Amino acid sequence: MSLRLGADDDNTAKLDRDTLRSLFTDLFSARSDTSSSTVEWAMAELLQNPTSMVKACNELATVIGSRRNIEESDIGRLPYLQAVVKETFRLHPSVPLLPRRAPIDTKIMGYTIPKGCRMFINVWAVSQDKETWPEPEKFMPERFLGKTVDLRGGDFDLIPFGGGRRICPGMPLAIRMVHLLLGSLLNQFTWRLPVEFEGKGVGMDEKFGLTLIKVVPLCAMATPI
Ligand code: HEM
Numbered sequence: 001m002s003l004r005l006g007a008d009d010d011n012t013a014k015l016d017r018d019t020l021r022s023l024f025t026d027l028f029s030a031r032s033d034t035s036s037s038t039v040e041w042a043m044a045e046l047l048q049n050p051t052s053m054v055k056a057c058n059e060l061a062t063v064i065g066s067r068r069n070i071e072e073s074d075i076g077r078l079p080y081l082q083a084v085v086k087e088t089f090r091l092h093p094s095v096p097l098l099p100r101r102a103p104i105d106t107k108i109m110g111y112t113i114p115k116g117c118r119m120f121i122n123v124w125a126v127s128q129d130k131e132t133w134p135e136p137e138k139f140m141p142e143r144f145l146g147k148t149v150d151l152r153g154g155d156f157d158l159i160p161f162g163g164g165r166r167i168c169p170g171m172p173l174a175i176r177m178v179h180l181l182l183g184s185l186l187n188q189f190t191w192r193l194p195v196e197f198e199g200k201g202v203g204m205d206e207k208f209g210l211t212l213i214k215v216v217p218l219c220a221m222a223t224p225i
Contacts, residue, residue, distance in 0.1 A: 027170075033211040034094040034170075035177050041092040042084055042182050044202045044218045045139045047193055052141055053186075055080050060187040070183040072176055081183055083141035085175075086151055089127075089160035091139060094211040096124035098162050123159055124212070132157050151175075189222035 015023070046053040059080040064070050075082065098121040106113045113119065128136045133143065149155050152171060153163040161168040168174065185191075193202065197219070205215040 033213060035174050035181070037211055037213045038085075038088055038092070038094055038174075038178050039181050039185070040214060040218050042088040042178075043185065043191070043220060044204065044214065045088060045091070046084065046186075047191060047218075047220055048202055048204070049139050052084065052139065053191070055141075056084055057186050057190075060183060064183075064187055068188065070180060070187055072180065074183070075176070075179045078179070078183065079145060080141060081179060081186075083144040085178055085182065086144045086149060086158065087139055087141040089151055090133065090158055091127065092206070092212060093123045093127060093160045095160075095162070096208065096212050097122060098159075098166075100166075123162075126156070127158060129157075185222075187225070189224055192221050192223075194219055194221055 046056060059078055060070070063077050064074060100119055100121060102113045102115055102117045102119070105115050127133065130136055149158050151158050151160055152175075153159060153161060153167045156163065161171040161174070192198075202218060203214070203216040206212050207215045
């Protein structure tokens with residue numbers, strides 16, 4: 001099987017079976033856990049932080065009202081929801097280590113990175129830096145309110161989708177999906193922890209595999225609004 005891109009043979013990029021298999025494996029593995037685990041982390045944080053949960057739900061009730069479904073065009077009018085998503089990306093980046101290779105000898109902050117050297121950019125550590133983020137371990141969506149922190153690779157303090165030429169190609173889709181999914185869950189249900197977890201809280205331990213996921217999957221009780 002092969003796929004031809006382009007109009008004529010002179011200007012054709014041919015994708016053979018091996019290339020297609022790698023492409024789809026890459027796409028499938030890159031997209032499967034990332035968005036869902038981000039929403040799971042956001043829900044876990046909100047269930048642990050009732051004040052933030054109330055603020056997010058109140059904002060949705062005010063902006064969306066009795067309409068059932070939140071739409072893409074609503075996202076811009078939901079600054080608190082956007083702040084919740086940013087704070088979740090900061091605390092729980094799905095891809096905490098970004099692999100890179102130096103194309104030429106490079107000097108960074110006094111260190112020499114020789115050509116060809118493989119390195120990992122620690123996104124998790126960047127988002128825990130006390131100088132940039134006061135009380136970095138705390139879930140505080142308010143830290144993003146009234147600020148223009150770009151999570152699309154423009155601000156190196158928050159790079160959940162990576163940056164530069166290798167930046168996540170699924171980013172535009174993922175940003176919409178995470179806001180819509182989280183907004184819908186909050187707008188259509190009230191949420192609480194099962195009785196056995198009340199008082200104990202949610203286990204927030206992380207496990208690093210392909211992505212950074214919860215060790216214990218979130219269990220929460222939903223009641224339709
Ligand atoms: C919350 C959701 C997502 C997050 C946080 C995320 C994050 C990332 C990050 C950090 C990278 C590495 C970028 C770099 O090295 O600079 C990446 C790569 C990639 N992502 Fe995403 N991603 C998400 C969703 C998606 C979706 C929905 C798709 C596809 C529809 C996707 C497709 C890819 C692919 C194909 C790559 C590899 C690109 C390459 O190797 O050049 N991602 N993603």
